[in-house]
Amino acid sequence: MSSTLTVTGGAPLKGSVAVRGAKNFVTKAMVASLLGETTSRLRNVPDISDVAVVRGLLELHGVRVSEGAEDGELVLDPADVEVAAVADIDAHAGSSRIPVLFCGPLVHRLGEAFIPDLGGCRIGDRPINYHLDVLRQFGAVVDKRPSGIALSAPRRLRGTRISLPYPSVGTTEQVLLTAVRAEGVTELRNAAVEPEVLDLIAVLQKMGSIISVDTDRVIRIEGVDSLTGYEHRALPDRIEAASWGAAALATGGDVYVEGARQPDMMTFLNTFRKIGGAFDVDDSGIRFMHPGGPLRSIALETDVHPGFMTDWQQPLVVALTQAQGLSILHETVYENRLGFTDALVRMGATIQVYRECLGSTPCRFGAQDFRHSAVVSGPTRLQGADITVPDLRGGFSQLIAALAADGTSRVHGIDLIDRGYEHFAEKLAALGAQAVRDEEPARV
Numbered sequence: 427m428s429s430t431l432t433v434t435g436g437a438p439l440k441g442s443v444a445v446r447g448a449k450n451f452v453t454k455a456m457v458a459s460l461l462g463e464t465t466s467r468l469r470n471v472p473d474i475s476d477v478a479v480v481r482g483l484l485e486l487h488g489v490r491v492s493e494g495a496e497d498g499e500l501v502l503d504p505a506d507v508e509v510a511a512v513a514d515i516d517a518h519a520g521s522s523r524i525p526v527l528f529c530g531p532l533v534h535r536l537g538e539a540f541i542p543d544l545g546g547c548r549i550g551d552r553p554i555n556y557h558l559d560v561l562r563q564f565g566a567v568v569d570k571r572p573s574g575i576a577l578s579a580p581r582r583l584r585g586t587r588i589s590l591p592y593p594s595v596g597t598t599e600q601v602l603l604t605a606v607r608a609e610g611v612t613e614l615r616n617a618a619v620e621p622e623v624l625d626l627i628a629v630l631q632k633m634g635s636i637i638s639v640d641t642d643r644v645i646r647i648e649g650v651d652s653l654t655g656y657e658h659r660a661l662p663d664r665i666e667a668a669s670w671g672a673a674a675l676a677t678g679g680d681v682y683v684e685g686a687r688q689p690d691m692m693t694f695l696n697t698f699r700k701i702g703g704a705f706d707v708d709d710s711g712i713r714f715m716h717p718g719g720p721l722r723s724i725a726l727e728t729d730v731h732p733g734f735m736t737d738w739q740q741p742l743v744v745a746l747t748q749a750q751g752l753s754i755l756h757e758t759v760y761e762n763r764l765g766f767t768d769a770l771v772r773m774g775a776t777i778q779v780y781r782e783c784l785g786s787t788p789c790r791f792g793a794q795d796f797r798h799s800a801v802v803s804g805p806t807r808l809q810g811a812d813i814t815v816p817d818l819r820g821g822f823s824q825l826i827a828a829l830a831a832d833g834t835s836r837v838h839g840i841d842l843i844d845r846g847y848e849h850f851a852e853k854l855a856a857l858g859a860q861a862v863r864d865e866e867p868a869r870v
Contacts, residue, residue, distance in 0.1 A: 429844075431837045431851065433828040434860035435810060438679035438716070443853040445667050445685040446472040446498055447660025449846045451622035453480045453524055454599050455629050455658065459489065459502035460531035461607060462633055466502045466655035467494060472663065472848040475841070482518045483525060486510040487532065502655075507535045512573055516542035526557050527596070530604030533566055533579045542574040556590070556597040563588060564604050564612075585610030585649050592790065593618040593643060593730050602626060605647035606635040612647045619643060620731040621690045625661045632656040664690045665737040666847055669822050671714035672741035675703045676748060676830040678716045681857060686712040694738050700724050701742075701749060723751035723804065727785040728759050736760055740823035743767065744830065746802045747775040753802040756785030761796035766820030769813045770827055773835075776803040807832060815839040818846045825850075829859055 447470040457480065459466040471477060481491050481500070488508035492501045519525045525541050532539035541554070558568050558575070564583040569576040585608045590597055598618040605612035617623075619639065627637050627645075633656050636648040667686035674681040675698065688695065688707045695705060698714070702721040706713040723746065728736040736759035746753040747770060757763050767777045777800055783792040784799035791798045810833030815821030821843045828835035840863070843850055854861045 429839070429841045430864055431825065431840045432862045432864070433810070433825070433835045433837060435808075435829045435831040435833065435835060437858060437860070438677045439673055439829065439857040439859060440680045441857040442682040442684060443670055443856060445663045445670075445683055446470050446848060448622050448625075448663040448665070449474060449476055450595070450665070451625050452477060452660050454527060454603075454622070454626050455660065456480045456484060456500070456502065457524065457527050457531060458603060458626065458629055458633070459655065460484070460487070460504050460507060460528070460535060461603070461653045462504055462655040463652055464655040466504075467499060467657045468502065469494070469496055469499045469659040470662070471498045471500050471660065473498075474846055474848050475844045476524070476846060479519065480524050483515065483528065486514050486518060487528070504535075507532075509536055509538065510540075512540055512542070515540060516573065523596075526554050527599055527603055529557070529561055529566070529577050530564070530583070530600060533561075533577055533583060533604075534607045537579055539577045540574055541577070556594055557600045560588060560597060560600050561604065564608055583608040585612040585647070587613045589615040590617065592616070595620055595623060598623055598645070599626060602630060602637070602645070602647065605649060606630050606633075606637070607651070607653065608649040610649055612649065614645045614647070615643065617643050617645045618730060621661060621664065629656050629658050632658060661690065662687050664694070665735070665819070667691060667712065668694045668738045669741045669826070669847070671698060671703070671705070671712070672745050673826045673829060674714040675701065675716050675721070675745040676826050679857070680713070680715045682711055682713040684711040688712065693732060693734050697724065697726065697734060697742070701745065703745075721745065721749035721805070723749045723753040723802075725754040725785070727756040727787040729787055730759065733787075736763060737819050739763065740766055740819045741826055743777075743800070743802060744770065744823050744826045746804060747777070747808065747827075748805045748830070749802075750805060751803075753804070754784050755800040755802065756783060756787060756789070757798045758785075758787050758789045758791070761791045761794070761798050763820070764797055764800055766816055766823055767800060769811065769824050770808070773808045773811045773827055773831055774806050775808060775827075776806050777801070809833055810835040813837045815842045818842055822847060822850070829854075
């Protein structure tokens with residue numbers, strides 16, 4: 427079955443929604459529980475499908491996962507970790523790329539690990555070569571098979587010196603999850619330092635790890651013989667918070683996002699204000715508002731933290747279709763992240779996508795055949811249309827466009843949005859949106 431949302435747009439979103447823990451942290455913290463010898467407790471966990479996938483993978487490997495006393499709390503007991511059947515892993519993990527991060531912890535615990543073919547959003551190549559190269563440097567033996575990749579360690583993994591060609595979040599997480607129990611010291615240069623990475627480091631330190639983070643993107647990990655479980659409350663999801671902020675701006679609305687945290691969102695908030703949006707911050711969250719009057723066009727380039735996050739780009743582009751003048755966008759993180767704009771153009775937006783780098787930020791895609799820059803001309807009235815969701819963030823952005831558009835849109839495949847946005851249909855209803863969800867048979 428595939429889910430469809432029928433949206434009647436044109437009305438401002440107004441009201442309050444709450445965000446819980448960041449998808450990009452919570453799933454990694456769940457994997458980290460494999461490294462401990464005692465039970466872990468993770469709080470502020472969102473009810474999203476990616477969490478369900480990781481929970482299922484942990485249970486396949488013998489981890490007992492249960493609900494805690496607090497709403498949104500998971501209790502993870504890794505006492506009986508075991509090898510899982512290849513077919514079970516493959517069947518369960520088809521929609522997620524998270525299994526690659528199981529490798530280091532499983533090799534430490536069991537001496538072996540298996541990675542099936544990996545899914546995830548089709549927004550770029552996102553190769554696992556970095557991961558495999560890192561694991562080899564720790565001493566893992568990588569065996570490529572028709573059904574996936576098997577890893578083993580004839581002896582204990584050993585610390586190493588690693589310099590990443592690009593500060594990849596996933597590869598940084600791989601190094602952290604592998605190095606904490608490797609023999610000796612690991613030095614990682616050009617590491618990712620996103621808030622979600624730092625929260626994972628906080629979890630690993632609670633478990634008994636010794637990790638230092640320098641100001642020049644260098645992380646040093648001193649391996650230890652054993653780790654315990656942890657108790658931790660996940661940092662809030664800054665991507666979801668920004669998505670609701672962009673939705674408020676695009677629809678001319680006023681949305682309070684309970685749980686949003688200013689320090690993690692300062693770059694987004696600066697850009698939001700430059701466009702003409704307004705916001706108020708209090709101890710419990712952030713209120714995002716369209717204050718009236720015209721929105722302003724901007725030049726925007728995505729970058730690794732502390733730059734403008736690539737996951738903020740797509741929802742904000744929808745708001746830029748309502749800004750006066752020409753906005754220029756340069757995407758430097760994922761090479762195929764602008765495909766979602768095709769649907770916006772069908773809805774009446776004026777967006778031209780280019781292969782050239784329209785910006786000054788160093789970019790890996792300039793000499794390649796990728797449409798990774800765009801010019802958005804506005805303001806333009808959007809009209810309802812039939813839309814098929816291409817990926818998680820692009821799908822939510824197209825949903826924002828449907829909410830801002832005149833008339834009715836049918837947004838197909840919104841089960842992809844369930845991967846990262848907790849109860850989003852219910853939240854839309856709380857904001858006054860006219861959106862009805864229904865199931866349709868899967869195409870054969």
